[in-house]
Amino acid sequence: MLKGLIFDLDGVITDSAVYHLKAWQDLAKEIGIDLPESFGDKLRGLSRMDSLEIILEYGHKENDYTQEEKEALAAKKNDAYIKAVQKMTKADILPKMADLLHEAKAQGLKLALASASKNAPLILHQLELEDLFDARVDPATLKHGKPDPEIYIRAQELLGLEKNEVISFEDAPAGVKSIKAAGQFAVGIGDPVVLKGADYIVGSTSALDLAEIERVFKKAGN
Numbered sequence: 001m002l003k004g005l006i007f008d009l010d011g012v013i014t015d016s017a018v019y020h021l022k023a024w025q026d027l028a029k030e031i032g033i034d035l036p037e038s039f040g041d042k043l044r045g046l047s048r049m050d051s052l053e054i055i056l057e058y059g060h061k062e063n064d065y066t067q068e069e070k071e072a073l074a075a076k077k078n079d080a081y082i083k084a085v086q087k088m089t090k091a092d093i094l095p096k097m098a099d100l101l102h103e104a105k106a107q108g109l110k111l112a113l114a115s116a117s118k119n120a121p122l123i124l125h126q127l128e129l130e131d132l133f134d135a136r137v138d139p140a141t142l143k144h145g146k147p148d149p150e151i152y153i154r155a156q157e158l159l160g161l162e163k164n165e166v167i168s169f170e171d172a173p174a175g176v177k178s179i180k181a182a183g184q185f186a187v188g189i190g191d192p193v194v195l196k197g198a199d200y201i202v203g204s205t206s207a208l209d210l211a212e213i214e215r216v217f218k219k220a221g222n
Contacts, residue, residue, distance in 0.1 A: 002217055003165040004134075005104050006155045009115035011171030012189055012205070013042060014127055015093050015100075016085055016117075023081040024055060027073060033059030044172035045147045046073045049118045082119060088126040095206035101132050103210050110134045114168065116145055135159055136201040147177035152184055164222045167213060173197070186219050 010017045017155045019042040033055060043051045052074050055207045056062045059096040065073065090098070104111060112135040113120055117153050120139075124130040137151050137160035155219040156166050170176050171189045176197045188198030191207070195201050202208055 001165060002109065002167060002222065004110035004112065004156075004159045004167075006112045006114050006152060006159075006166055006168040006174070006184070008168075008170045008175050009113060009117055009120050009123060012094070012169050013097050013129070014088070014094055014123065016092075016123060017044060019081055019084040020051075023077045023084065025079045026080060026143050028059065030054055031059070031061065031073070033061065034119050034175070035204045044174070046174065047139065047140065048078060048118070048181075050145055052077070063168070076120070085119060085123055085126060088123060090126075090128045093127050093129070096208050097205050098129070100205075100210050105132055106209075110159045110161065112155040113137065115139070115149045116151065146172070146174040147181065149178050149181035149183075152179050152182035155199065156182065156184065164206055167217055170198070177193065183221060185220065187213060 007013055010020065017040055018042065021037070023184060024043065025035045035055065042045050042054060046054070047069070052070055053062065056065070075222050101111065111133045113124070114137050116139050117123070119138055120136060121130070124133065133154065137154045137158065139151070142150050142154065152168055153222040159166065167185045167187060168179040169187045169189065170179055173194055176186050176195050180197055188195030188201040190203070190206055193200045199220060200213060
């Protein structure tokens with residue numbers, strides 16, 4: 001029986017990925033790396049430090065910095081990102097997501113956020129959605145990033161639910177893998193080929209229908 005929904009943030013509730021990419025591109029340029037627009041897809045669902053490692057490897061600079069220097073670079077990127085997202089408003093919520101969240105609350109479902117972003121509380125505040133969530137996973141408490149299942153298992157535990165009582169939403173392959181490794185029902189938002197591991201896939205948030213998702217969830221034996 002469905003009792004809760006768990007959500008990633010970037011690409012699911014809002015598209016702050018564009019702010020992430022701009023901040024990474026500016027930082028990369030400073031250290032001599034030119035990041036194409038398409039590079040944002042490689043960073044979806046990854047932690048800040050994992051993203052930095054991928055960028056450094058792309059620019060053949062993975063051995064040019066100490067761990068302390070890498071942390072300083074990541075912090076610099078984050079400062080730029082925070083300045084950008086402070087301009088976000090509820091107009092930045094992706095289509096139909098606000099309706100889905102409010103409908104879920106009206107049904108008595110519990111809601112949790114499973115985002116690797118340490119800035120998730122700030123973004124939820126800017127979007128005026130923070131009061132809807134019963135729980136948020138603090139990424140600072142995690143030992144492993146997606147596709148490891150830890151973040152989705154933790155979100156489920158924070159809601160006090162079992163794996164067959166939740167549906168989780170993702171837009172990235174690493175996130176879908178994380179959900180499935182946690183034994184949960186996965187809703188993928190995006191390219192069906194890229195997100196082929198999900199149990200249910202829509203092309204965009206505008207196609208989300210909670211009643212239909214619940215029907216497929218029940219049909220799957222949950």
